[in-house]
Amino acid sequence: MNLPLKDPICAIATPPGKGAIGVVRLSGEGALEVAARVWRGKDPRGLRGGRFTLGEVVDPETGEVLDQALLLVFRAPRSYTGEDACEFHTHGSPAVLRRVLEALVKAGARLAGPGEFTFRAFMNGKLDLAQAEAVLALVEAEGDLARRQALRSLEGSFSRKIAALEDRLLSLLAHIQALLDYPEEGVEPLEAKRVIGEVLQEVEALLAQARSSRLAQRGARLALIGAPNAGKSSLLNALLGYERALVSPIPGTTRDYLEAPLELFGIPLVAVDTAGIRDTSDPLERAGVERALRIAEEADLVLYVADRSAPKPSPPPLPPRSLKVATKADLPPLWEDPGFIPVSSVTGEGLERLKEAIREVLLGKEQGEYLLSERQIEALHQARERLLEAQNLPEDLMGLALEEALKALASLRGRKEVSEEVVARVFQNFCVGK
Template sequence: MTLKDPICAIATPPGKGAIGVVRLSGEGALELAARAFRGRDPRRLKGGRFTLGEVVDPATGEVIDQALLLVFRAPHSYTGEDLVEFQTHGSPAVLRRVMEVLVSLGARPAGRGEFTLRAYLNGKLDLAQAEAVLALIEAEGELARRQALRALEGALSRRIAALEEKLLGLLAHIQALLDYPEEGVEPHRAEGVIREALAEVEGLLAQAKASRLAQKGARLALIGAPNAGKSSLLNALLGYERALVSPIPGTTRDYLEAPLELFGIPLIAVDTAGVRETEDPLERAGVERALRIAEEADLILYVADRSVPRPPPPPLPWERVVRVATKADLPKAWEDPAFLSVSSLTGEGMGRLKEALREALLGREGGEFLLTERQVEALLRAKERLGEALALPEDLMGLALEEALRALAALTGREVAEEVVARVFQNFCVGK
């Protein structure tokens, strides 16, 4: 087995569909496709062209299905190799037979992510872009889609390349200072360059939380006293009536979950039991569960009714809390600038609340870039090495700067261990 063998895989999801796609890539892919296709010879087609014909089993002459055949010629294909796609009807039986024929002719079934691995090895994508391919496939929210697409288009890679160029220029100057002291090389303002590089790295790291939330989603807990307006606020955020609303305190004894998407992030909003001192064992269990849910949530809405005296606040991780004063349409019994005033009935203040939620979840950076856990680790290593360089005299900074550059190179895969590459691609599906 080599990384130039012809490989094939079903590229569409399991199950029935109108169209199914089987991909074939590698040395001899066009010749192999010609033997399995009745119609115009794929070897005579220009890249980017397609033709209608039939997929056949050359051993028996059996027609398997009608198909569109698309040809992409090296190096102008996804993998950088000659690549053919058979677009058939989306029956699992049809797709299995097409695979059986291609394997019988000498192709082998592709491994997980092997098409994208070949794209990476053939210089069509760097490692950050390859990770973006997987993130784009798995994106469930609009923000994750946007982040992954920007990374696939090379936005993150270009930022890293500009940073590397800046540090390489400094490293070259330091080397000249050491190698040719008699030439009178002028001292460089190394501290300023490193501080700029550190600020760039920290700016990227500031987006790590937003990237994680965009990819994995977040939990938003609504906490407050009974009858504070939590259920009404949940319904207002959702845009439809999901939770029962009653003027009777203590209506919600257990928690209620509802999915929604805000700012492109898939959220699970959790309406919880009202938090208060109580002797009722069932209500007390609901209060304890509400506080546990708050502890585990990514963000908490602490809801207080501003039309009645404010109750004592519950024990909460306040660094993850957005404070909301509800029932702004009623006369107010108290006022606190730390609270956002909203009315679930009239919609007053809902825009400001959503903006506060956006900043609490995404930060001021806004979640522009996709960052995987591997990339965050590499950026943290680069930050640490740049910090070390900053503490050294200019003529001793070289080693720390080289280590920082290695960490940055790992982001795009120019300097990364084979097992790291293997770990990235083992998460892919077969066919991509």
């Protein structure tokens, strides 16, 4: 991001469209002077930080009143960017926000680039790189799990864990150097292996959260398959908590697939009710069966649904991530199978057990503490490889591998040895105004 780091920048910070309130941000050296040129009310340059004042936004060239608004002033370094900054809280129409932004540009600010406010926060030491990534993850979070994990990283928990691992490796490197320079004062080989093993264990524990991070961010597809009239549509409605799919005792009602969004254990899911799987001469129904099997192949989890009150069917080949569900558990059963989870869509019996089974298949026993980006996962893999390499070397040759592992860990926070390319990669997906 080859942008000046001092000049005043401005952007609309609220989403596109109409709303009760809109926010326009302004930050940088001279930001309060720019604000004073478009503000009719108390002079922003004389206001204390963290205080609102009521006034009017005006065109600096014509004096036309653009809107009544609230002005919130921040004094450096106690602002998001670490600079003098202010926010104009206006009415949320696109016309108002557009005119306020134009007025600020006329008054001497320039339009901010995507993520430039957060980039300045990073460059001014208000956030490290991991926290900056957490800002974007929090903005984009669609499920509660992603929100919780991103907030934890934004608060610095992930950065503190990485800093602790860096400190351990730095201390070990110092001892190894002492071993080379002063053999009688160095570290014992077994002690070095133990420290490396403990750091490696922590890195692998973080990497174990990669799957839950990906699911928390992109969500998952849940496919319901089974014979006609097995209760798939009723089960979908029961999971959703409202009637989304039409339910009929007539087999073959669902000819195509039907999607519905839901959230379970904080993860956004898309549940897909598919056509009943059976041999048929009807070309339309056969196409639905083929599509159902294709959807099952591509899903993150398959629920194979069978009617426990009817003769037991033979399931088709199922993918590894699948669960078997015996529906209509409120009716007298014609078969029992411990490999199936009994569920009644009428009474709700077994639904919680099914949801817990879905959670365990998708996430494992643990949901994960942090929301890891692909960049962070890649850096942790690099650190793991170098630590494994160091474990298999004699103590006098460990240094280089440990330095590479330390470099990979340091890149997570971006405090040192992080290239401009890496920084640009982090901020390239930010929206304007953040």
